[in-house]
Amino acid sequence: MAKINIGEAFQTPLTLMGKTPIILVPALIASIIGLLLSLGLGRAMLQVMSWQIFLVSVISSVITLLSMAWVTLILEKELSGGKTNLSESWIDLSKKSGNLIIAAIVVSVIISLGTFLYLIPGIILATIFLPAIPYTAIKNATLDKALGFSFSFVFSQTNFLAILLIVIVEFLLSLLPLVGLFLANLFISIWLPYVYLKYGE
Secondary structure, rough: OOOOOOHHHHHHHHHHHHHHHHHHHHHHHHHHHHHHHHHHHHOOOHHOOOHHHHHHHHHHHHHHHHHHHHHHHHHHHHHHOOOHHHHHHHOOOOHHHHHHHHHHHHHHHHHHHHHHHHHHHHHHHHHHHHHHHHHHHOOOOHHHHHEEEHHHHHOOOOOOHHHHHHHHHHHHHOOOOHHHHHHHHHHHHHHHHHHHHHHOO
């Protein structure tokens, strides 16, 4: 593990998007599904209970985290000098789907609970536990190892503030009208995997 260089961590993924545009596809898919869920929930808002809103939040988060895992596998090939495509990376993702789904559900529930209780705990919990997803994508790790790594990575080398900044930017992007959801998913799904691959390995 190494200390995150914030300037480099924000700049390099922009270059990678130009070189490997397929990393945009998982974020786009997650954004479309998330948008459909949000639109469906918005139409039924007066008829749904708070637990249903929470459930939709968890489902949307799980989809975003799985797209993050998919991007991680694509970026890992690119950064190691190899090439991949969507079908190959999807097959790789499918092989690790068991541990990834478990990790995505647990992390989504933790973050959603924190957000529903109050926004700030949700942001802090996201900062602490989101790195578990790219770690699981690469290592096919069990939940306990993934959460343990995430906690260690965030609090080692004073990386907490750097990852917190990434999470805050993602939250602010999500507030933008129309394109906010896509930009937020795109940002978190690309920048966090890059930070893990560059500084967490």
